[in-house]
Amino acid sequence: MTDTVLTPDICVIGAGSGGLSLAAGAAAFGVEVVLVEKGRMGGDCLNYGCVPSKALLSSARAAFARNGLVDEPLGPDFESARAHIQATIAAIAPHDSQERFEGLGVTVLRGGARFVDQETVSVGDRLIKARRFVVASGSSPLVPPIPGLDQTPYLTNETLFEDLRPKPDLLIIGGGPIGLEMAQAHRRLGSRVTVLEAGRILSKDDPEHVEILRQHVKSEGIALLEGTHVERVEPTDSGGVIVHVATEQGMRAVTGTHLLLAVGRSPNVDGLDLENAGIATDKRGIRVDASLRTNNRKVYAIGDVAGGPQFTHAAGAQAGLLLRALLFRLPVKFTADSIPWATYTSPEVAHVGLGLEEARRRAGAVRVLSVAYDGNDRARTDNQTIGALKLYAGKGGRLLGADIIGAQAGELACLLSLAYSKKMTMRDLAGFVAPYPTLSELVRRAAISYYAEAPANPWVRRVVAILQKFG
Numbered sequence: 001m002t003d004t005v006l007t008p009d010i011c012v013i014g015a016g017s018g019g020l021s022l023a024a025g026a027a028a029f030g031v032e033v034v035l036v037e038k039g040r041m042g043g044d045c046l047n048y049g050c051v052p053s054k055a056l057l058s059s060a061r062a063a064f065a066r067n068g069l070v071d072e073p074l075g076p077d078f079e080s081a082r083a084h085i086q087a088t089i090a091a092i093a094p095h096d097s098q099e100r101f102e103g104l105g106v107t108v109l110r111g112g113a114r115f116v117d118q119e120t121v122s123v124g125d126r127l128i129k130a131r132r133f134v135v136a137s138g139s140s141p142l143v144p145p146i147p148g149l150d151q152t153p154y155l156t157n158e159t160l161f162e163d164l165r166p167k168p169d170l171l172i173i174g175g176g177p178i179g180l181e182m183a184q185a186h187r188r189l190g191s192r193v194t195v196l197e198a199g200r201i202l203s204k205d206d207p208e209h210v211e212i213l214r215q216h217v218k219s220e221g222i223a224l225l226e227g228t229h230v231e232r233v234e235p236t237d238s239g240g241v242i243v244h245v246a247t248e249q250g251m252r253a254v255t256g257t258h259l260l261l262a263v264g265r266s267p268n269v270d271g272l273d274l275e276n277a278g279i280a281t282d283k284r285g286i287r288v289d290a291s292l293r294t295n296n297r298k299v300y301a302i303g304d305v306a307g308g309p310q311f312t313h314a315a316g317a318q319a320g321l322l323l324r325a326l327l328f329r330l331p332v333k334f335t336a337d338s339i340p341w342a343t344y345t346s347p348e349v350a351h352v353g354l355g356l357e358e359a360r361r362r363a364g365a366v367r368v369l370s371v372a373y374d375g376n377d378r379a380r381t382d383n384q385t386i387g388a389l390k391l392y393a394g395k396g397g398r399l400l401g402a403d404i405i406g407a408q409a410g411e412l413a414c415l416l417s418l419a420y421s422k423k424m425t426m427r428d429l430a431g432f433v434a435p436y437p438t439l440s441e442l443v444r445r446a447a448i449s450y451y452a453e454a455p456a457n458p459w460v461r462r463v464v465a466i467l468q469k470f471g
């Protein structure tokens with residue numbers, strides 16, 4: 001070990017979505033920060049997650065618009081998708097780079113961090129004794145214990161984008177956001193695609209909206225096998241794969257040229273030696289309280305490793321809360337329902353606040369206000385009429401949650417997330433002015449329907465009649 005022991009205010013482990021936000025925010029206030037990263041700056045989102053997957057979806061959308069549905073992966077389309085992914089990562093990378101963070105005054109150490117004791121972390125031969133530690137070490141693709149997997153070639157999000165070659169017959173295990181986004185992207189690039197899902201696809205989203213998506217992706221030729229148990233996998237002589245599945249109809253073998261695993265995430269706790277610092281974990285990751293603190297009072301955890309919602313914006317939101325707590329000593333409370341999400345299939349599927357069941361459980365009577373995209377003029381002009389928006393209104397018309405499926409659902413979720421966070425009511429959402437023609441008018445339209453019965457209400461009618469008498 002070197003003699004120099006670093007003694008910053010904050011030591012952040014992991015330079016991904018959560019760690020970078022926290023380090024940049026703290027440095028902006030002149031707080032001394034050491035940031036440790038063992039892999040690529042930018043973490044999963046930039047290198048293996050959101051950015052390459054959304055770039056691939058964008059290329060696939062363009063290819064689909066050009067070619068329509070094809071059953072042969074087209075080399076040039078894959079080639080241009082690969083170039084687009086690389087160019088997009090390269091364009092964003094400087095923002096997350098070591099150089100930028102050093103420019104902000106952050107000390108960046110490259111290497112694996114591990115706890116030596118309750119208040120010390122080591123990185124190679126450096127020791128760090130910080131006033132506070134923030135673990136933001138992210139997650140890795142879960143590899144399930146499927147018999148035969150250890151002898152069968154498979155892809156995960158960590159390998160899929162780097163070597164993006166045509167995949168004639170892609171089998172995907174898992175029908176969550178990764179499975180579905182990648183299924184549609186590859187299908188639109190000409191691959192035949194089969195999704196093998198143990199339960200139902202997008203199980204956290206509204207079942208009626210998921211049914212719309214289900215029918216849509218099937219219409220694009222994606223085979224969805226839901227309620228399917230994968231029994232075992234084996235390689236073929238030609239380098240492909242056979243997946244043996246048990247379905248309600250019996251056993252079945254599904255063959256493909258490539259296999260992608262998209263069955264969830266495993267928190268990155270290995271190698272941190274958390275036990276040396278007495279930090280408790282469970283299978284979801286590091287255990288934290290609502291203020292994101294672990295049972296070691298010097299140590300906090302945010303992002304995928306902290307067992308909550310696993311999104312870039314969730315990690316960012318947690319970093320923001322933690323900055324308030326660490327820099328300004330303000331009490332903070334993270335709640336999972338403050339985190340909206342969107343899955344970027346066509347149509348997109350998005351969610352804000354509470355789901356309908358949870359809203360009913362917490363609030364009792366809930367009114368569901370639904371509007372369909374085909375009643376919206378912008379959806380008509382753009383020929384994007386598949387979709388629907390539902391608002392869940394509680395007592396006094398308070399917005400409790402929303403589900404959206406359709407074009408730009410993720411963008412609509414932004415407005416609704418603001419409304420949810422500010423505890424707005426249907427009155428607020430009916431009362432704002434949206435430019436015409438926009439999809440955001442769907443929100444107003446749904447909120448206005450809360451008052452649909454007002455004209456028939458005898459009391460309202462009486463008031464209107466009295467007011468008419470005043471000329």
Ligand SMILES: Cc1cc2nc3c(=O)[nH]c(=O)nc-3n(C[C@H](O)[C@H](O)[C@H](O)COP(=O)(O)OP(=O)(O)OC[C@H]3O[C@@H](n4cnc5c(N)ncnc54)[C@H](O)[C@@H]3O)c2cc1C
Nearest residue numbers: 014016017018038039043044049113138303304310311312
């Ligand atoms: C295919 C895919 C698509 C996704 N799409 C979206 C999307 O569209 N929108 C969205 O919001 N989210 C998306 N996500 C999720 C999002 O990528 C993650 O939620 C987010 O990256 C989590 O941020 P994080 O800071 O917790 O972890 P990460 O961004 O993974 O960063 C953790 C960092 O810690 C480093 N690290 C780990 N252990 C150590 C150690 N011991 N010492 C030093 N460094 C260490 C890792 O190398 C890594 O760089 C997607 C994920 C995947 C896999």
Ligand SMILES: NC(=O)c1ccc[n+]([C@@H]2O[C@H](COP(=O)([O-])OP(=O)(O)OC[C@H]3O[C@@H](n4cnc5c(N)ncnc54)[C@H](O)[C@@H]3O)[C@@H](O)[C@H]2O)c1
Nearest residue numbers: 174175176177178179196197198199262263264310342343
């Ligand atoms: N648009 C986005 O925001 C976006 C996109 C991709 C990923 N993500 C994030 O990344 C996380 C991981 O995504 P994911 O799709 O891998 O995980 P997930 O946990 O959301 O979905 C995994 C799916 O795989 C199924 N499954 C698990 N084991 C199986 C098995 N043995 N056989 C068949 N099916 C099985 C599950 O039932 C589930 O439906 C997500 O939870 C999300 O937070 C977000």
